[in-house]
Amino acid sequence: MDKLTKVIKKTALLSLLGLVIVSCKEEKKANGKLNVVTTTTMITDLVKNIGDTLVNVEGLMGSGVDPHLYKASEGDVSKLVNADIIFYNGLHLEGKLVEVFEKMKNKKTVAVSSVLDKNTLIGSDYFASNYDPHIWFNVDYWKQITQHVVTTLSEASPEQKETFITNGKAYLQKLDVLSKEINASISTLPKEDRILVTAHDAFNYFGKSFDFEVVGLQGLSTATEAGVQDVQKLATFIIEKKVKAIFVESSVPKRTIEALQAAVKSKDHEVTIGGTLYSDALGDAGTVEGTYIGMYKYNVNTIVNALK
The missing domain is CATH 3.40.50.1980 (Nitrogenase molybdenum iron protein domain)
Incomplete structure (x- = not known):
């Protein structure tokens, strides 16, 4: 595929996304549940642990998928448009999705990395974000991100807040056990x-x-x-x-x-x-x-x- 063809396809996808967003009316939560879209499998797993049966979670990426190279398909557009919340890693991990997220101005897009102190992140002179995006390999970071997901879901669905908090505490305990086991x-x-x-x-x-x-x-x-x-x-x-x-x-x-x-x-x-x-x-x-x-x-x- 030549460069011009790639540009045309990319422009068409972004244009389609823009048209769908403009024409799409606000939809009610399915069965009273939040519709959440996640990017990486790590984030999908985390949100499912916190949201449990109270949240409809759709992950864009599956097992073995490289988020650095992932491109949004036309099928992803409807998932993103119908989402109440979109959780993504940030730090340019999903580099090819950035322009798509920028089009989602009427949606709540949440970079889970935003809760972390950038002064503690690993920098890079060779990567566009200047930070290493592979934050899930720091369990303490993942604990902070867990709390961030709990807060975000609770704000979006206050009636389920206590359940999200309870699920978050239970998951944090599991992460504490994980830390002890891998250290040993x-x-x-x-x-x-x-x-x-x-x-x-x-x-x-x-x-x-x-x-x-x-x-x-x-x-x-x-x-x-x-x-x-x-x-x-x-x-x-x-x-x-x-x-x-x-x-x-x-x-x-x-x-x-x-x-x-x-x-x-x-x-x-x-x-x-x-x-x-x-x-x-x-x-x-x-x-x-x-x-x-x-x-x-x-x-x-x-x-x-x-x-x-």
Whole structure:
């Protein structure tokens, strides 16, 4: 598809969105419930935990979907227009949806990252937002975001406020348990072995929280492709640091990590692929890894077992 065709399709989609918004009358909540649209699977899971059966939640992205590259389809337009609230990550994680959200001026769009103190975020000289958007890998951040979701839903549906608060407290307790469990697991891994090499820089908040040196083959966004020099440089790093395993990511094609493994082998060394980590999306719906807590436990177990 040439550049002109892409521009035409993008303009048509935004125009369609604008027309639908202008012509669309305010709709009542279905069955008295809030209609909520979420972007990433992590946010979808969180809102479902807080809203439970009192909220209609529709997630735009599914398992294995890369939010950095996600483009709104025409089918997404009606979901967004009919939403009472739209929760998204922000920090340019959903970069290709920004223009769509800007058109939703009569809707309540909520960037969950907006509640965080930007002075504590990890910056980047190479990413458009100047902040690492992978905030869900800091459990303390996720606790703050949980409170933010509770407040937002309570303001939108005051009659259900007490239930949202109760659900929020219950979920925060689960996050406290998660923190204790993953800390206990990671404590079994010597600090000198805490080097995490993955497809792209999705795990910097994880690394900061648990004293890992994190190296991604690609940058903060998967839109940035790794070159031959990047692969060779990282291969040398792996050999020098005696890294035991490197990891594939569920939302990034595994060929990048396989190329890295091959580059290490070409230098007469071996490094194993320690498994697949969930980075920008959760696992399949209905599975343990399809929840934020299940995903985090799975990732930590995979990392620790491969690097021991």
